[in-house]
Amino acid sequence: MQATKIIIVDDEKRIRSSLASVLKLHCPQVTVIAEAENVSTAIAAIKTNQPDIVLLDIKMPDGTGFDLLKQLMPFNFKVIFITAFDQYAIQAFKFSAMDYLLKPVIPAELVVALQRAQQQISAENQDAKLNTFISNMNLMNREPKRIVLNSHDKMNVVSINEVVRCEADRNYTVFSLINKKTILVSRPLKEFDDMLSPFGFFRCHHSHLxxxxxxxxxxxxxxxxxxxxxxxxxxxxxxxxAELVAALSRI
Incomplete structure (x- = not known):
């Protein structure tokens, strides 16, 4: 099987070396083909080497990871962000279904994120995810407007104001929209409960949000x-x- 090609982009050499060491030790099926310390060198490395996955720092001396990606759009590699961002940015990552790791990076979490990314390579529209993330980031401290829902055959970008309810179906969640459309997502209801409850959603039953x-x-x-x-x-x-009645009285 062909090795997965990875580029590490971070302005701190110590972090790049640490990530590379973890990958070498725990992920023999991947190869780090290049490292970069800023946006300009990263763009050159990506264009030259055509990676499968990029581990991407967000804040760098000459710009951000988002600046880098916007210059490369459309792109077909998978991105795992490395971030020290606050809770609102993390919330935006979750709504946009984008992979991220918090600094300091825990090796076990890196391995899991990498395995997930390998399964998703070429299966998703990374441009749409990035655009959704940027849109939600512009609404920090306010309600995110869109959520990415991955079904078996497509990626759906949906306004949360169109979601009527969510229903558990074993380890899946069925989204019912106001236009009568339904979307089956291979993630448990609890994940969406945690994500949507701060924005006017209520878990009224173990199977219903x-x-x-x-x-x-x-x-x-x-x-x-x-x-x-x-x-x-x-x-x-x-x-x-009783909790539901109280929630309805606050609307």
């Missing part, structure tokens, strides 16, 4: 049933009933 803005009414039958504005009905667990 709803957008509070799309609730039409709460009926008391069967212990509690939500009638959504798209006509769907969602079960409310008994232990969540």
């Amino acid at each position: 709803v957008n509070l803005s799309f609730i039409d009414r709460l009926e008391k039958r069967d212990g509690g049933i939500l009638i959504m504005k798209d006509g769907s009905e969602v079960l409310v667990s008994a232990r969540k009933n």
Whole structure:
């Protein structure tokens, strides 16, 4: 099997060396083909070497990792960001389904991120992810407007204001949109609960996450049933009933 080609881009030599050492020790199926310390040298290295994956620092002396990627668009390599950014940027990464590692990088997390990236090479539209991330970053401290949902055959960029509800289907999540479209995503509901709950979504049942803005009414039958504005009905667990009523009163 052909080795996965990697370029490491970081302005600190110590970090580049550490990442390269971890890859050599734990990932024999990859080859570090080049290193770069800034945007300009990274662009040259990427154009010359055509990597499969780029480990990319965000802040560098002559620009940012985003500046680098915008100059290379469209691109078909996978990106794993190396960042010390705050919680709002991390939130934007999650909404955009972009891979990232926090400094200081933990070797085990690097290995997992790399394995995930290898599975996704050439399977996703990296340009669309980057554009979604930049859009969400421009809304730091405010509500992210779009979320990337990867289904089995395509990448969907969806406004969170179009999402009526999410339903667990074993380790998958089914998104129901206001236009009646559904999207099956191979990630568990808990991930989206953590991501969307700060933005007007409520986990009313272990299998259901709803957008509070799309609730039409709460009926008391069967212990509690939500009638959504798209006509769907969602079960409310008994232990969540009082908390849901309180959440609705705050809208």
